[in-house]
Amino acid sequence: MMIDIKASSPYKILIEKNNKDDIFNGLSDFVRSVNNYKNIAVITDDTVKKLYAENLLAQLKFAKKVAVFDFKHGERQKTLKTVNNIYDFLSKNYFDRNSLIIALGGGVAGDIAGFSAATFLRGIDYIQVPTTLLAAVDSSVGGKTGVDLKTGKNLVGAIYQPKGVYIDAAVLDTLDSKQILCGMGEVIKYGAIKNSSLFNDIEKGYGNSDILKIIEKCLLIKKEFVENDEKDTGIRQALNFGHTLGHAVEKAFKFKVPHGQCVVIGMILISKWAENKGLMNKGISEELVRISESCGFQTACPFSHNELVDIALRDKKVRDNFITVVLLEKLGQYKLFKTELNSLYI
Ligand SMILES: NC(=O)c1ccc[n+]([C@@H]2O[C@H](COP(=O)([O-])OP(=O)(O)OC[C@H]3O[C@@H](n4cnc5c(N)ncnc54)[C@H](O)[C@@H]3O)[C@@H](O)[C@H]2O)c1
Ligand SMILES: [Zn+2]
Numbered sequence: 001m002m003i004d005i006k007a008s009s010p011y012k013i014l015i016e017k018n019n020k021d022d023i024f025n026g027l028s029d030f031v032r033s034v035n036n037y038k039n040i041a042v043i044t045d046d047t048v049k050k051l052y053a054e055n056l057l058a059q060l061k062f063a064k065k066v067a068v069f070d071f072k073h074g075e076r077q078k079t080l081k082t083v084n085n086i087y088d089f090l091s092k093n094y095f096d097r098n099s100l101i102i103a104l105g106g107g108v109a110g111d112i113a114g115f116s117a118a119t120f121l122r123g124i125d126y127i128q129v130p131t132t133l134l135a136a137v138d139s140s141v142g143g144k145t146g147v148d149l150k151t152g153k154n155l156v157g158a159i160y161q162p163k164g165v166y167i168d169a170a171v172l173d174t175l176d177s178k179q180i181l182c183g184m185g186e187v188i189k190y191g192a193i194k195n196s197s198l199f200n201d202i203e204k205g206y207g208n209s210d211i212l213k214i215i216e217k218c219l220l221i222k223k224e225f226v227e228n229d230e231k232d233t234g235i236r237q238a239l240n241f242g243h244t245l246g247h248a249v250e251k252a253f254k255f256k257v258p259h260g261q262c263v264v265i266g267m268i269l270i271s272k273w274a275e276n277k278g279l280m281n282k283g284i285s286e287e288l289v290r291i292s293e294s295c296g297f298q299t300a301c302p303f304s305h306n307e308l309v310d311i312a313l314r315d316k317k318v319r320d321n322f323i324t325v326v327l328l329e330k331l332g333q334y335k336l337f338k339t340e341l342n343s344l345y346i
Contacts, residue, residue: 001014001015001016001212001216002015003015003216003219003220003223004223005141005161005223005226005227006227007143007161007226007227007230008161008230009161009163011034011161011162011163011164011165012030012033012164012165013141013164013165013166013167013219014026014030014164014165014166014167015136015167015169015212015215015216015219016167016168016169016212017168017169017170017211017212018168018170019170020170020173022170023052023055023168023170023171024052024055024056024058024059024129024166024168025059025168026166026168027056027059027060027129027166027168028059028060028061028062030127030164030166031059031060031100031102031127031164031166032062034125034127034163034164035100035125035163037063037098037099037100037125038063038064038065038098038099039063039064039065039066039093039094039095039096039098039099039100040060040063040065040066040067040099040100040101040102041066041067041068041069041089041090041093041095041099041100041101041102042056042057042060042066042067042068042069042101042102042104043069043070043086043101043102043103043104043105043113043116044068044069044070044103044104044105044109045070045072045073045074045077045105045106045108045109046070046071046072046073047073048070048073048104048105048106048109048131049068049070049104051131051171051174052104052131052171053068053070053104056102056104056129060102065093067089067093067095069085069089071085071112073105073108074108075108075148075153075255077108077112078108078111078112078147078148079147079148079149080147080149080156082112082147083112083115083116083119083147086112086113086116086120087116087119087120090116090120095120095124096121096124097121097124098124099124099125100124100125100126100127100163101113101116101117101120101124101125101126101127102126102127102129103117103126103127103128103130103140103162104129104131105129105130105131105132105135106130106131106132106134106135106139106179107130107132107134107135107138107139107140109135110128110130110135110139110140110145111139111144111145111146111147111154111157112145112147113126113145114126114128114143114144114145114158114160114162115145115146115147115156115157115158115160117145117160117162118145118158118160119158123160125163126162126163127162127163127164127165127166128140128141128162128164128165128166129165129166129167129168130165130167131171131172132172132175132179132182133172133175133179133180133182133183133184134179134182134183134186134259134260135183136167136169136172136183136215137183137186137187137190137214137215137218137219137222138183138186138218138222140162140165140167141162141165141219141222141223141226142161142222142225142226142230143159143160143161143162143226143230144157144159144232145157145158145159145160159230159231159232161230167215169211169212169215172211177296178258179258180206181258181260181261181295181296181297182258182259182260182261183260184202184206184260184295184296184297185258185259185260185262185263185264185297186218186260186263187202187214187218188202188264188267188288188291188292188295189241189242189263189267190217190218190221190222191291191331191332192241192242192267192288192328192331192332192334193221193238193239193241193326193328193332193333193334194221194224194238194332194333194334195217195220195221195332196330196331196332197217197332198214198217198218199291199331201213201214201217202214202291202294202295203291203294203295205294205295205296206295206296222239225238225239235336237324237326237336238326238334238336240326241267241270241326241328241334242263242264242265242266242267242268242269242270242326243263243266244266244270244312244323244325245265245266245269245270245305245308245309245312246259246262246263246264246265246266246267247262247266247312248266248303248308248309248311248312249262249265249266249269249301249303249308250262251311252303252307252308252311260297261297261298264288264292264297264299265298265299265301267288268285268288268289268292268299268301269301269305269308270325270326270327271284271285271288271327271328272285272305273305273344273346274325274327274328274337276346277343279327279337280327281330284328284330284331287331305345305346306345306346309344309345312344313341313344321340321341321342322338322339322340322341323338323339323341323344324336324337324338324339325337325338325339325344
């Protein structure tokens with residue numbers, strides 16, 4: 001299936017699921033339909049390189065030159081240092097304005113490769129080939145790119161749209177359960193804010209559900225937000241449902257617990273808070289608990305609500321005394337609610 005993203009620079013997402021011995025089968029045609037690229041740099045991490053670089057390279061035989069850059073997997077490599085190594089690699093290999101970068105991997109590879117593409121020679125084309133569920137349903141689309149600083153995550157970056165996104169769901173078969181949960185947290189979020197039919201799709205359990213349908217539904221939601229708020233100054237913040245407290249949970253766990261798991265707890269906590277304040281109908285948080293547990297998430301939180309609000313507010317660059325939180329009108333329909341920072345406590 002194909003999804004069109006009508007951003008300032010429009011592009012297509014192709015979603016398919018090939019057989020194990022045919023991985024990335026449609027990629028060659030997809031890349032050539034974007035442009036006649038002669039030089040291609042593949043940016044990936046060491047794990048994904050071992051698993052899928054060969055499949056990818058088999059699809060790029062039409063190119064004159066293909067070179068692969070890999071970095072050690074993990075968030076810790078999402079730094080300017082890695083980007084600097086990529087700049088050196090690109091220039092030593094004589095990649096020019098007409099070259100293409102392919103980001104092969106999860107959100108880390110996508111963010112690093114996208115930021116390198118946004119800045120090398122003031123911007124060259126890139127195509128996302130996500131290989132984690134999180135990257136497939138979220139980070140590969142929308143053009144947010146960037147790296148972390150010692151002081152915090154995603155503090156340097158650019159909004160720079162890819163020229164295309166190619167998803168072969170077959171590669172998701174090698175993810176472990178922790179990585180699946182990372183993506184499922186965001187899938188539940190999409191269902192909660194915009195399309196509760198996603199809950200029917202996932203309650204049978206990840207392995208039993210139609211993954212292509214899930215990815216498509218999530219990306220149709222992401223498409224709507226990206227097209228209406230490409231620069232992330234307004235409604236796109238609905239995608240942060242559960243993330244204010246979720247990030248605090250992630251910090252409290254010293255980043256040892258998957259992001260998706262923390263977001264699930266964040267969505268439940270903010271919903272309980274809103275239900276108690278009469279801002280949300282009772283029962284929604286219970287439904288979130290039910291669906292999350294059916295996917296294998298823990299829903300109990302070892303930290304107190306107020307402890308987490310402390311953490312959340314501590315890092316907030318306080319512009320004024322107010323914060324916009326994402327709440328639910330009902331399952332499948334979000335609303336933005338502006339409130340005083342202190343009212344987040346219970
Ligand atoms: N740009 C955005 O809009 C956006 C949105 C959400 C998250 N993010 C970013 O995404 C990052 C997290 O992404 P992630 O969870 O994909 O992490 P990741 O890229 O580190 O991937 C997780 C792990 O899975 C491995 N892996 C990847 N594909 C695999 C496969 N098919 N089989 C087996 N192993 C595989 C990787 O080597 C890595 O060790 C964070 O840095 C976050 O800030 C960005
Ligand atoms: Zn998230």
